Amino acid sequence: MKKKKILCFCPTLPLFLSPAIQSVMSSGDALTAGKTGGVGSAFFHLHDNGTLDYQVQIAGLSSEVVGLTIELKPRRRSKRSVLYDLAPEFDRxxxxxxxxxxxxxxxxxxxxxxxxxxxxxxxxxxxxxELRGQIRGLLYSGLEAPRHEIPIPLAGQFVAPPVLTSAGGHAWVSVDERCHLHYEIVVAGLSKADDLTVSAHLHGFAEIGELGESSTNHKRLLTGFYGSQAQGVLKDISVELLRHLDRGTAFIQVSTKVNTRGEIRGRVHVPNNCEFGTRGEVEVAEFDGLFVHDPEELKKDPHTCFFESQHHAHGSLWTPNYNNCFTCSCQKRTVICDPVICPVLTCSRTIQPEDKCCPVCLERKDPKNMKTPERLDEHPEGSEPSLCLT
Structure with missing residues (x-):
């Protein structure tokens, strides 16, 4: 009896709808897990004829690279199954x-x-x-993050001072014609405890890694993580932060409860023309905001979240009534609430303001007349708390 041949016709998806095949390599996911602060980032494109294009970048390693391979999951730790050797193409x-x-x-x-x-x-x-990562596809998110480009690597070695962490990550960032910033971040190698309290900030400074008093106005919370990914759109970016993005003096920093001043970081350079001639766009965005915050209009929006008897617009952030030590966000009808991470204070005396989540240092100047501060003071060493927003 002859066997029948079965033909499968699989329609080709448009590039922007196709899953982005990528990998974050971290020391925490190595066969022998470690904490080196290094990172590897890989991006792949599979053609219809079966050819696989790849782009890999590696940074922050403890020593020189001697091997770069695509492998199967080993049956035993001591026996790896190598499918393809990428080392000949590696440029040190x-x-x-x-x-x-x-x-x-x-x-x-x-x-x-x-x-x-x-x-x-x-x-x-x-x-x-030293580094290892699973190659996996990311479904289309609906954002304008440039997935066709190799992402920005995020490593502990890029934090100031460097952090020897098991984690690594990468991010896609773009600025559209309305000067809205689209971002998508993937993190790997964190412990399960850290996964629950991960947050990302976008920073802009005169020099990357320089933490000074001027940093306050150029720091934006992107979003809390849902699992190992974070994505979203920032619409009200300051001109200064857009300028830092254009100059390449901005960076994305991901913080955890263990490293509140930064677990991994990566420098961001997104050329844009938003510094001049964007007033009209800003006015349009503000005008649109009137409708977004209108309760009746919010009810009609299919992406609106209903929480604590209130409607919240998609992408919005707020402090819930039930606990001011949480920050909630609306992501397409889903409310995600992440705990606030308080910074470690080095001062000898602290107070706990009634309307704040985190304690603050008690000033030595005339403590009897000290009033509860309206906002959190910066950390004595100059870095802002990662998640404590006011």
Whole structure:
């Protein structure tokens, strides 16, 4: 009896709707987990003919790269299954590898699309792998983040001072014609406890990593994480922050309850023309805001969230009535509330303001006449608390 051939016709999705195949390599996900503060970021594009284009960048490692491979999940830790060697394409000075894998077998394509492949980075100090990450697809988010470009790496080694962390991450960031910032962040290698209290901020300073008093006006909370990802749109960005994005003197910093001043960080350079001639756009955005906050209009919006007897617009942030030590956000009819992370204070005496979540240092100047501050003071070393918003 002859076997019948079954043909499967799979329609090709437009590029912007296709899943973004990517990987974040971290030391926490290595076969022998560690905390090096390094990161690897990979982005792939699968063509209709089975060719796989790849772009990989690596930064913050403890020693030089000696191996870069795509692998299967090992059955035993001591026995790795290497499918493809990317090391010949790796350029040490730039820390990048760019090329194509043209001989993918059908089963390997299936494994790729089923998130069953991994990318491993071996170094002179860690021959089996200092960094490792699962290759997986991200579904279309509806944002204008430039997924066709290699993302911005986020590493503990980029924090000031550097942090030896098990985590790593990357981010896509863009500014549209209305000067709205679109972002998408993926983090890997964190412990489960840290995953619950992760937050990201966008910073802009005269020099990257310089934490001074001027930082207060150029820091924006992006959003709390839902799992290992964060995404959204910022519409009311200051001209100063847009200028830092244009100059490449801005950075994204992800903080956790363990490292409240930054777990991983990456420099962001997004050329834009928003510094001049954007007043009309700002006025339009403010005019649109009148409708967004109108209770009757909010009820009609399918993405509105209803929480504590109030409607909240998609993308909005607020402090819930039930606990001022949480920050809530509305993400397409879903309310996500993250706990506020208070900074570690080094002063000898602190007070707890009644209307604030976090304690503050008690000033030594005439403590008897001291009034409850209206906002949190900056940390004595100059860095703002990561999540305590007022």
């Amino acid at each position: 000075p730039s820390g990048r590898a760019t090329g194509s894998w043209s001989r993918l077998e059908a089963r390997h394509i299936h494994m790729l699309l089923q998130n069953e492949l991994f990318i491993n980075v071996a170094t002179a100090h860690s021959q089996e792998g």
